[in-house]
Structure formats: structure tokens, C-alpha cells
Amino acid sequence: xxxxxxxxxxxxxxxxxxxxxxxxxxxxxxxxxxxxxxxxxxxxxxxxxxxxxxxxxxxxxxxxxxxxxxxxxxxxxxxxxxxxxxxxxxxxxxxxxxxxxxxxxxxxxxxxxxxxxxxxxxxxxxxxxxxxxxxxxxxxxxxxxxxxxx
Ligand SMILES: Cc1cc2nc3c(=O)[nH]c(=O)nc-3n(C[C@H](O)[C@H](O)[C@H](O)COP(=O)(O)O)c2cc1C
Numbered sequence: 001x002x003x004x005x006x007x008x009x010x011x012x013x014x015x016x017x018x019x020x021x022x023x024x025x026x027x028x029x030x031x032x033x034x035x036x037x038x039x040x041x042x043x044x045x046x047x048x049x050x051x052x053x054x055x056x057x058x059x060x061x062x063x064x065x066x067x068x069x070x071x072x073x074x075x076x077x078x079x080x081x082x083x084x085x086x087x088x089x090x091x092x093x094x095x096x097x098x099x100x101x102x103x104x105x106x107x108x109x110x111x112x113x114x115x116x117x118x119x120x121x122x123x124x125x126x127x128x129x130x131x132x133x134x135x136x137x138x139x140x141x142x143x144x145x146x147x148x149x150x
Contacts, residue, residue: 001030001148004048007087008037008055008067013128014089018054020132021087021122024141037070046077050118050148053106054087061098063105071109079113085144086110086121089128100125118147 003025005018015034022032035045037055045051055067062068088103103121110117122140124131131137 001049002047003030003032003050003052004035004045005032005052005054006035006037006045006070007052008064008070010056010058010064013124014054014056014064014087016132017087017089017122017124017128017137018052020137021052021141021144024138025145028145037064037066040066040070040073042070042073042077046074046079046082050083050085050144051079051115052085052087053110054089055102055106056089057091057094057098057100057102061094061101063102067102068105071106079110079115082113082115083118083148084110084115085118087124088121089124092125119143 005022007014007018009015025032055063058064086103086106088100090100092099100123103123107117107121
């Protein structure tokens with residue numbers, strides 16, 4: 001299957017997390033393509049069988065700004081029954097009302113679009129490197145593959 005990872009990042013963490021997940025999907029024989037929302041190509045990015053939406057939280061509980069713009073551009077695109085997965089990054093040092101809000105914003109967007117969200121969103125709080133090293137991200141990526149079989 002074609003898995004399209006649509007990501008926004010400022011410091012690079014989100015891309016690192018998605019690359020770790022992508023290793024699992026590529027090993028399982030899937031074709032994975034990355035789409036950076038700074039160079040948006042909304043129509044091409046949604047042309048995958050599975051769409052992975054990945055954004056850190058910035059501002060006060062907001063999406064990475066390019067990601068927000070990108071979702072806005074997707075406004076008229078039909079995502080009904082499209083299989084999707086959600087990755088959100090944040091840091092608990094921000095007020096709990098703002099912590100990991102990117103997950104909520106993306107999930108609400110996909111809910112409005114009647115998309116199908118596979119498994120639980122991947123929540124990365126604080127530094128993602130230990131979670132990558134401990135295979136936490138890879139285990140989540142495997143859950144996505146399991147959800148696809150159901
Ligand atoms: C200026 C700034 C604002 C942030 N605001 C939030 C926030 O409101 N909520 C949250 O959970 N994390 C917040 N974060 C933490 C980032 O989401 C986190 O560091 C993330 O790993 C960054 O991902 P990136 O390297 O892909 O850009 C903020 C970080 C910075 C630098």
C-alpha cells in the first residue's frame with residue numbers, strides 16, 4: 001500500500017519520529033512517501049492509501065503554522081472513509097490545556113471529514129529520542145499495520 005506521511009516540523013523531532021515508524025512500514029513491504037507541509041502539494045499528498053498526519057504543538061496549543069495552513073488547504077478535499085493515522089508531539093512543560101493539542105486538532109479535523117482513524121494517535125511528549133530508541137514508535141507503527149488487517 002502507499003503510505004503518505006504528511007508532516008510539519010520546526011526542530012526536526014516530528015520527522016525523526018515519522019522516519020522511525022516508516023522503517024516498520026517499508027520493512028513490511030509498503031511504499032512510504034514523505035510530504036513536508038512547507039512545500040504543500042495537497043492533492044498529491046492525499047493520493048495515498050493511508051495518510052499519516054504528524055504535527056508538533058506550538059504557540060499556545062496550536063498546530064505547527066505550516067501544518068495549520070495545509071489543513072486549511074485540504075478544506076475541500078474529500079477524505080470520507082480514508083484510512084488515516086495521527087502523530088502529535090508536545091511537551092508537558094506547557095499548560096495542560098495546551099499539551100499535545102495538535103493531536104486533538106488533527107483528530108477533530110479528520111472526524112469532521114469522516115475519515116477512518118487507524119488505532120490510537122501516537123503521543124510524543126518531551127524528547128522523542130528515548131521513545132525511538134526504546135522502539136515505542138515502532139510498536140505503534142506495528143499497531144497501524146495490525147489495524148489495517150482488521
Ligand atoms: C515556542 C514553542 C511553543 C510550544 N508550544 C507547545 C504547546 O503549546 N503544547 C505542547 O504540548 N508543546 C509545545 N511545544 C513543544 C513542541 O511541540 C515539542 O518540542 C516538539 O517536539 C517539537 O517538534 P519539532 O522538533 O518537530 O518541531 C512548544 C515548543 C516551542 C519551542
